[in-house]
Amino acid sequence: MIFKNDSLDPAAVFACATSLRDACDQSAKLQDLSLSELFQGMDQFYREAMRIAALFEEWACKHVVFDETEDVWPYLLEDKFGAACLQRMSVEDLSGFDAEDCPDVAMKLLLPLNYIDAQPRLPLDVKAINPVPASPFTHWRIQTIRCLSGDDNFEPMVYGDDPFDSEYEPSILALYGVNAEGLVEHIKDFDRYADAVAFVGKIAPGVEFPEEPVVKAQGI
Structure with missing residues (x-):
């Protein structure tokens, strides 16, 4: 061939x-x-x-x-x-x-797959330490979420989920604050990873998210 x-x-x-x-x-x-x-x-x-x-x-x-x-x-x-x-x-x-x-x-x-800002997006889940000591959050988290067609209840999209699953609406990226107990608070949604990183950089100067995030299986 x-x-x-x-x-x-x-x-x-x-x-x-x-x-x-x-x-x-x-x-x-x-x-x-x-x-x-x-x-x-x-x-x-x-x-x-x-x-x-x-x-x-x-x-x-x-x-x-x-x-x-x-x-x-x-x-x-x-x-x-x-x-x-x-x-x-x-x-x-x-x-x-x-x-x-x-x-x-x-x-x-x-x-391990490189994350690209495009639809359908891969199941991204990245965390970064919060450098702001007075904040209630110890970490920031950017995660891919999506909902079933006709539904408004979003759920995390995890490694192994089919990005092309026709039963789901197009996915988005959610920014969360994570406290010391591991509880998360939803902050804002984004279409692009770069926009999410830029936003959290304004409210938590010095935060370090990877420029080129990698999508990995949990534990790997």
């Missing part, structure tokens, strides 16, 4: 395709399905596997924070990519795999 994007790592693409092939083969056997019949021939199945592999690798090059991973990238993909894809969708639906599926698969792989 000729890669149109020179930045793609052929080893990573091959690892993704191999992992997906093996996972699909195992799933098909368990369900007594024929990959050849599902994809109108094995050649088409392999094309789909390579398409998905190249698509994910291209997405990962833009969104995964590789400096914060300890795994060898192709080895991780070969071990876990196929299973993560089939957690996202069934073998029969793989022909519909597109860029909207990549964030969910990446989070199933527990990858």
Whole structure:
């Protein structure tokens, strides 16, 4: 296969395709399905596997924070990519795999992702120490929240939640103050992370939020 994007790592693409092939083969056997019949021939199945592999690798090059991973990238993909894809969708639906599926698969792989101010936004949750000693808050917190369509009760969007879930309204960023007991108080909502950081910087001069926040699984 000729890669149109020179930045793609052929080893990573091959690892993704191999992992997906093996996972699909195992799933098909368990369900007594024929990959050849599902994809109108094995050649088409392999094309789909390579398409998905190249698509994910291209997405990962833009969104995964590789400096914060300890795994060898192709080895991780070969071990876990196929299973993560089939957690996202069934073998029969793989022909519909597109860029909207990549964030969910990446989070199933527990990858650290760079946060970008765009819709749909990833589940951000960052805290910073409050440098103002007289404040009732010991920390500030910026977190992605969203609500179900037709509802007005917002809930935190956590790592692993599908950013493209059609049951939810577009997400927003909420700024909270956190006291010594861990209780939170909602301060203000924002559309952009940079705006939230700028606002809290005015009421708490010297606060240090990361310029390029990273979306991580809890405990990682």
